[in-house]
Amino acid sequence: MKNNDFNKGVTLTAIGSFWWGVIGVIYFEYIAFVGHIEVVLHRCIWTAFFLLITTSFFSKWKIFFTIVKDYKILITLFFSGFLIFINWAVWIFAVANNQIIDASFGYFIMPILSVLLGNIFFKEILNLKRKISIILVIISITFLIFVSFNSIPWVGIVVALSWGFYNLLRKKINVDTDVGLLIESLFILPFALVAFYLIVQEGLNDFTFSNPSMMLLLLLAGPMTVIPLFLYVRGVELCGLGPTGMIFYITPTFQFILGFFYYNEPFSITKLVSFILIWIAVIIYLKDLYENN
Numbered sequence: 001m002k003n004n005d006f007n008k009g010v011t012l013t014a015i016g017s018f019w020w021g022v023i024g025v026i027y028f029e030y031i032a033f034v035g036h037i038e039v040v041l042h043r044c045i046w047t048a049f050f051l052l053i054t055t056s057f058f059s060k061w062k063i064f065f066t067i068v069k070d071y072k073i074l075i076t077l078f079f080s081g082f083l084i085f086i087n088w089a090v091w092i093f094a095v096a097n098n099q100i101i102d103a104s105f106g107y108f109i110m111p112i113l114s115v116l117l118g119n120i121f122f123k124e125i126l127n128l129k130r131k132i133s134i135i136l137v138i139i140s141i142t143f144l145i146f147v148s149f150n151s152i153p154w155v156g157i158v159v160a161l162s163w164g165f166y167n168l169l170r171k172k173i174n175v176d177t178d179v180g181l182l183i184e185s186l187f188i189l190p191f192a193l194v195a196f197y198l199i200v201q202e203g204l205n206d207f208t209f210s211n212p213s214m215m216l217l218l219l220l221a222g223p224m225t226v227i228p229l230f231l232y233v234r235g236v237e238l239c240g241l242g243p244t245g246m247i248f249y250i251t252p253t254f255q256f257i258l259g260f261f262y263y264n265e266p267f268s269i270t271k272l273v274s275f276i277l278i279w280i281a282v283i284i285y286l287k288d289l290y291e292n293n
Helices: 002-030 036-057 061-068 071-096 100-122 128-147 154-173 177-201 212-219 221-239 241-247 250-262 269-291
Strands: none
Touching: 002 071, 002 221, 002 241, 002 250, 036 061, 036 071, 036 177, 036 212, 036 221, 061 071, 061 177, 071 100, 071 154, 071 177, 100 128, 100 154, 100 250, 100 269, 128 269, 154 177, 177 221, 212 221, 221 241, 241 269
């Protein structure tokens, strides 16, 4: 039974990671003509509505109301919601502006950054391999700063930092993943609705009742966000953080492949050197995960 659960967890995590790395990229690239601001707003709006449906379907309202009674948790979720909004917005901006490779840089360093933040804020112990991984990431970014400042993948760094601090806040309160995301989405929702209303007033919206196919396409931003999250989180529950941490690298690997080979994004020698340092850091980090799980 345990082996079956483990195998199921690996499969779900792999599908979730593949979804983020391939399906999500292709979808958001496909609707990039809409404009990244409206796409971000639809992602916020329809993620909230989709999570309302899943919370009802999985009968999690008791968990929801338990959480909202704790004002300290609510304040934390407000700030984590702000961070996830930044993460979504910057990532969609990257996809819409042919910076998928730069975004993949952020996904490559995310787990290593989380290790560093865990050490700083939770005093988690760093072994030698993890220290080396962190040092290589720092060297990679420092190299870009001094050799070619314009080559720094700012979107990737912002994606990694926003996600790293988001995980830090969520780890602090340790609430149900999807219910927590629902509350975060509900905090974002009023701002997103007001912003969308202003876009409609200016006549700049692509989401209209006169174009049902476009409406459906933008509605998909909700499930496109929630489904891979459900798959990944369920995978973590079944097979643990170690194996899923390794499988996660499917995401940035496919993002990089799509950006370079399919969307023909520019990739300088300077960036190649920086990425090689990151890939070495990732290999060392994965070896450590494998040896300790």
